[in-house]
Amino acid sequence: GENVEQHPSTLSVQEGDSAVIKCTYSDSASNYFPWYKQELGKRPQLIIDIRSNVGEKKDQRIAVTLNKTAKHFSLHITETQPEDSAVYFCAASGGSNYKPTFGKGTLLTVNP
């Protein structure tokens, strides 16, 4: 089955700095790669996703890049703000894999 590794597990940055979280996956048939943000005590919510027919996608301060050859994808947050503090999860699904496989999460702390 699919295996998703996520790094780092914790990340602390100063407000205004950039943050990068990386995930690797094992199943070359996977073709959908979402990122979810979970604030403390809340449910996870999708913030951005990418499909295997594109290499990069941006939405304001957030971007995701995908390298299908190397089987890894990354979340980039620029000009971080305290409200970006949360746990971020990557996931992969597609091919014969009906269900998403999640990474273990990254706790991002943005210090004012």
Add this chain to the structure above:
Amino acid sequence: NAGVTQTPKFRVLKTGQSMTLLCAQDMNHEYMYWYRQDPGMGLRLIHYSVGEGTTAKGEVPDGYNVSRLKKQNFLLGLESAAPSQTSVYFCASSYSMDRGYNEQFFGPGTRLTVL
């Protein structure tokens, strides 16, 4: 639209008791999922369903049963609760992967404590 709702929000059980968690969605999603979330362990899939009347095991199915008698509902049962099942339980739903994506829409969660 209410999205994905879960009942109850909180529950305390004694070891050996049983209970059922109810998940409902009004987005006409084909797929539904049950996850548990423990500190440092991320989201672990318990069971999932790809359509009415179907269920399948996820990563951590032992001690749980599920049923999906109606497309909009997905029930998670604990027959004999154990302290190891203390966790936050999230239900989610999505469209089928036939669309090329299966964005998860999560419910608000159920916090379960087993004493």
